[in-house]
Amino acid sequence: MKLFVFSDSPDIMKQMLTYLREKGEITAATTSGDADIGKFGASVLYRLKGNHMPDSVARTVAGLVRKENYDAMFFGSTVLGREVAGFVSEDMGLTSVTEIVDLRFEGNRAVTKRFFLGGKTVLEEESQAKVFTVMPGITDPQEAGSASKEQEVQEEASALSLVEVQPKKAGTVDIEKAQIIVAVGRGLGKKEGLQQIEPFAQKINGVVAGSRPVCLDYQWLTEDRQVGLSGKKVKPKLYIALGISGRSST
Template identity: 25%
Template sequence: MSDTIVIAELSKGKISATTNELVTAANQLGSNCTLVVPCNDSAIANDASSISGVSKIIAAKSGIFSNYDAAAWAEALDSVSPSGIIVTSASTQSKDLAARLAARRSISVVQDVVEISNDGTVLTSPIYSGKAMQMVKLSSDAVVSIRANVFTPADNSGSGDVQVIDTSGNVTTALKEMVQRASERLDVSEANIIISGGRGMGNPGNFSHLEEIADKLGAAVGASRAAVDTWDEIPHSMQVGQTGKTVNPNLYIAVGISGAIQHLAGMRSSK
């Protein structure tokens, strides 16, 4: 079996719980799982030391990881990651990173995987906005992005040492300014509960009602494309749908949304 490399998913400067799911998927795809944590402070990687199923942890430390720049991240992570099957999250940023890593290594990329066969060679992922499923057979190393909230998370009963490697990507391509996160809330692509609003909310100020409910439920707040296109106050990062984010929560609540097929494509796999 091929060795596997998991690129840790980060959220608000910490290792996201999605990373545990990626480790589970990686161990289905191969063996000797190495977890690579992109960070500008190696202490961030200490949280990964307890994840079960990880044989080695690498803290890839560099100032470029303060903000996401596709070319710089891909170069830096490629330089510290051993050969094998690379596993990332299927978040918007990580899918971009997955494609770039695959291009740098001249290997295949399979995006948004929701199922892995028992022998770890056949991957299933949705196509045509979720109307069909494709099955891809792996015959060599590849980069695979995994949809969140699908695979059972690895537990935190393990123990491992963290190896710190100072790395530098192509700093000249790093962005000088980054747009501030529109919200400090949980990202919709990772949330187990999502409450989304559409143009039927009337005006962007009424999204405060959804935020109050989200606070009580521990949910993320999403939006339809119509709401994002109509009101500048609703950022694209909240958009759920074919041209936004694909989500897989346990509970999806839609308020003031017409139910256009493009929106359903982004949330039809909700439990």
């Protein structure tokens, strides 16, 4: 099988390449400058050069996938990845299955699993979809033995202009990468309860995260710390939930 893989996130890219390289020959494309992406088993790796405006990345990727007859195309589920996947699906007139956490091919049909109804169910489907968005964490990344043939591709002209890039503020945490998370829910009772949680989290090298009500409704914590389906997808070694019912919601 000939597969195409795109992600702007080096982490999801490495996970997807590890997961997919057994299933076929991979051509990959990325806007990331991460030097190691070429070690994960793609035969060809296109490096997109430009401002990474959504419209130009979408058209550039659509152009790349039209060059070959791919059996399936995979996009890491990020803000940009979903935009490009939607654009490419429509451009090629293809069915898409999104946010997959599991995949196998049966002949020319794909059997996929994804979370549905706000995460309350897992939907297993069989389809002729050829475009997939892939949830972060589909597998642990492992380098392959060989290096990708790398090629730079200039992004097509954009109708948009880049005014400014504002990197994440100092002090913002990346809970997606955290190994230990102490997550709090509304069972904490009041914001002051965090004063007891923070020293504990610090002591065990963990970061504090919160449920949707805590981050969004009560704003005890900033939204970059929100876990769950409408927040960040996390995969720590240890997750301590305090005052969270565990009933799935958004």
